[in-house]
Amino acid sequence: MPRxxxxxxxxxxxLEDAAITEKLTRFHNMLGAHGAPPADLKVxxxxxxxxxxxxxxxxxxxxxxxxxGAEPAVLPEFERALKLDDGVVRYLISLHEHEVGAPxxxxxxxxxxxxxxDDDDDEE
Numbered sequence: 001m002p003r004x005x006x007x008x009x010x011x012x013x014x015l016e017d018a019a020i021t022e023k024l025t026r027f028h029n030m031l032g033a034h035g036a037p038p039a040d041l042k043v044x045x046x047x048x049x050x051x052x053x054x055x056x057x058x059x060x061x062x063x064x065x066x067x068x069g070a071e072p073a074v075l076p077e078f079e080r081a082l083k084l085d086d087g088v089v090r091y092l093i094s095l096h097e098h099e100v101g102a103p104x105x106x107x108x109x110x111x112x113x114x115x116x117x118d119d120d121d122d123e124e
Contacts, residue, residue, distance in 0.1 A: 001071075002038075002069035002070055002071055003069065003070070003071075003072060003095065004067065004068075004069050004095070004096040004097065005067070005068055005069070005070055005075075005093060005094065005095060005096055006065065006066070006067045006093075006094050006095075006096040007065070007066050007068075007091060007092065007093045007094075008063070008064070008065050008091065008092045009024075009027075009063070009064045009065075009066070009082075009088060009090075009091050010051070010061040010062070010063055010088070010089045010090040010091070011023070011061060011062040011063075011064070011087050011088060011089060012058065012061070012062070012086075012087050012088075012089055013048045013058065013060040013061050013062050015062065015087050019087065020062055020064070020087070023085065023087055023088075024043065024064060024066075025037075026081075027078065027081060027082065028041055028043075028066065028068070030074065030077060030078050030081060031068055031070045031074055031078060032070070037068075038068040038069055038070055039069075040067075040068060040069045041066060041067070041068045042066065042067045042068070043064060043065075043066045044064070044065045044066070045063075045064050046063035046064065046065065047062065047063065048060055048061070048062050048063075049061065049062075049063055055089055055090065058089060061089050061090075067096055075093065078093075079091075079093065
């Protein structure tokens with residue numbers, strides 16, 4: 001049964017966009033069945049950004065975040081490929097169980113929150 005994952009890649013910013021796209025295609029094809037990318041693959045490209053701290057001689061990196069569903073058995077080979085690729089500066093694979101942020105509120109909870117806000121305004 002596939003599980004939802006999220007991976008953040010930081011590629012060497014000296015790489016061309018075409019080379020990064022080729023690497024992403026190769027990595028994502030490892031995750032799906034029969035050498036195809038997962039059907040639920042969502043890729044968010046952040047582009048070149050300054051690193052929070054220098055990594056070797058690098059001060060910038062090319063950031064990409066991808067969400068996908070995959071069988072846990074394919075992750076070791078996927079991670080091995082990431083480790084062996086010289087263009088990948090850093091990566092992080094995590095289980096994506098839910099969206100970050102506050103849980104959605106019901107209509108009743110929204111009305112109660114508005115009432116509290118109005119009461120707070122009256123006290124001032």
